[in-house]
Amino acid sequence: MKAAIITIGDEILIGQIVDTNSGFIAKSLDKIGVEVHEMLSISDDKKHILDTFGQLQNRVDLVIVTGGLGPTKDDVTKKTFCDYFDDELVVDELVLAHVTELIEGYFKRPITQINKDQALVPSKCTVLFNQVGTAPGMWMKKENTVFISLPGVPYEMKHLVEHQIIPKVIKEYKRPYILHQTVLTYGQGESLVAERIEEWEDSLPEFIKLAYLPSPGRVRLRLSARGTDKEMLENELATQIKSLDAIIHDIIVGFDEDETLEVVVLKMLKEQNKTITIAESCTGGRIAATITAVPGASLCFKGGLVCYATQTKIDVLDVSEKLIAEHSVVSAAVASEMAIKVKALFNADYAIATTGNAGPSKGDAAAEIGTIFIAIATPNAVIVEEFNFGQPREKVTDRAVVKSLEMLQKEILKNVC
Template identity: 75%
Template sequence: MKAAIITIGDEILIGQIVDSNSGYIAKSLDKIGVEITEMISISDNKQHILDTFSKLQNTVDLVIITGGLGPTKDDITKKTFCDYFNDELVVDDQVLEHVTQLIEGFYKRAITQINKDQALVPSKCIILHNKVGTAPGMWMKKENTVFISLPGVPYEMKYLIENEVIPKVVQEYKRPYIIHKTILTYGLGESLIAERIEDWENNLPEFIKLAYLPSPGRVRLRLSARGINKEILVKTIAENVISLTKIIGDIIVGFDDSETIEVVLARLLSQQNKTISTAESCTGGKIAQLLTSVSGASKYFKGSVVSYTTDVKINVLGLAAELIMEHSVVSEAVARQMAVNVKSLMKTDYAIATTGNAGPTKEDGNAKVGTVFIALATPNEVIVTEYDFGQPREKVIDRTVIKSLELLQKEILKNV
């Protein structure tokens, strides 16, 4: 079963807002075995919408549209639906009653004609009742394709997908199973991983596909299996994950998208009853942000000093001015002392410190742009490593953050 997703709105095309709806819809459909073949963003233009409908007609089973259902004149999806389906708008009494209760009962104001017009729907459509907003969803079929129109407001769209669209699709269509398994790796690039697992990848069954999903410092390997026998899919995926672990187990840190390195670290630190603090210069608090993004982080994360300038390193972290003058702010000595001092200040078992030149200019010191020192203070020693992360600035910062967490994870695992 195949589907296409259309987002309508000039605000998306000019970059004023980011389209998050398509991703949510795609994930929801994927879970029930619907294959997404296209995602399209188009303008609030009647002819453009009609042309897009015509292009998708009979090429997919479902077309899901978000946007253009508001009460203002630039919201034209309902009228365009009528043109495409040779239909007319009529008042739906149940929708009108809901809109009236929402406006007068919840918002405590008199309903206007523009609010009442939200109850106008194509006469041939199946109403998808929107209990959290005024614009109803619409389900209409032409030949072999169902067109589903949803509001663009994210929480309204999500409500309708979860409570109306998915249950109806499950009820009316037979679908294959789609099983995904994501393996999270750190410390090795995409091409090097591909070389190590080439034979394994070449021997995957035809119904299992492997995708490489690289990002700074990490690569996710996603296995996707599609078929009619769920038990066989799950069993085969599991067997291939076991054989993959034997090949690259040294760089695997978790499974599935929820198993990010910060989640893995949260589990390891909690299990060992250990604590962590950070002293960050070039990373500007991003390591602390990631560590605290996991629920329950207060159990293992004590605090951070974002010592972005030299005077904060001296006055807050307690580094000697002479040390900085002798070695420069971007140096092994400064990184080491930052880690030692913040570990003592916060009274933690581990501490991470970063100092470097992310660019684009050299600023303090004379270190080459891309030079970073990462220090990790453990219960027994302080490890300092120098890196050249190149350019641009964003890449340097992201790679420093990921590498810092990777070093911490490897050190903790020594004690598991």
């Protein structure tokens, strides 16, 4: 079963907003065995929309459209649906009652004609009732293709996908199983990982596909199995993952799409009832932001400092001015001192400290641009490593964040009781 996802809106095409709806819809469809054939972003133009509908007609089973539904005059989707299906707009009384209750009951203002027009829907459509907004979804079928229109507001779209579309697709269509297993690796690049697992990859059965998903400092390996026998697919995926683990066990840190390194590290800290703090210079709070983005991080993360300026390291962290003068602010000695001081300040079990030249200029230090020192203070020692991540600046900070977490994980493993 194949689907296409269309986002309508000039604001997407000019880069004013980022389309996050398509990703959510694609993941939701994938979970129930619907293959997304293509994603398109198109303008708020009736002819463009009609042409796109015509191109997708009978090529896919589902076309899901987001955007172009709302109270303003430039929302064209409903009218375009009427043109494509040779239909007319009529008032849906249930939707009208819902809109009236929202406007007059919740917002406490008189309902206008523009608000009432939200209840206009094509007469032939199945209305997808929107409990969290005013614009209803629409489900219409022409020949072998179902066209579904959803509001572009993300939380409204998500509600309709989860509570209306997915249950309806499950009920009305027979679908294959699509199962995924993600292996999270850290510390080696895509080409090196590919070289190490080449023989294993070549031996995969035809119904299992491998995708490499690289990002700074890490590579996700996603195995996707497709078929009609769910138990067989699950067993084969488990067998292949076991074989893969035997080959690259040293760089595998997790087996779940959502089990990022920060999730893994926090899980380890929670299991050991340990805490972490951070003193950041060149990473500018990025490590702390990465950690606190994980729900439940407050159980182990005690806090941190962004000591960006040299004087701040002296005044706030009490790093020795003499030490900085002797070794430079970008040095192993200063990184180590920062980790020790912040660990003591927050009374934490572990600490991370970063200092470096992310670029594009050298700042207060003579070290080469791209040079980063990362220190990890543990209950028993301080470990410092030097790296040069090159340029540009964003790459340097991204790599520093990943490498800091990778080093922390290794030290936690060493200190397991």
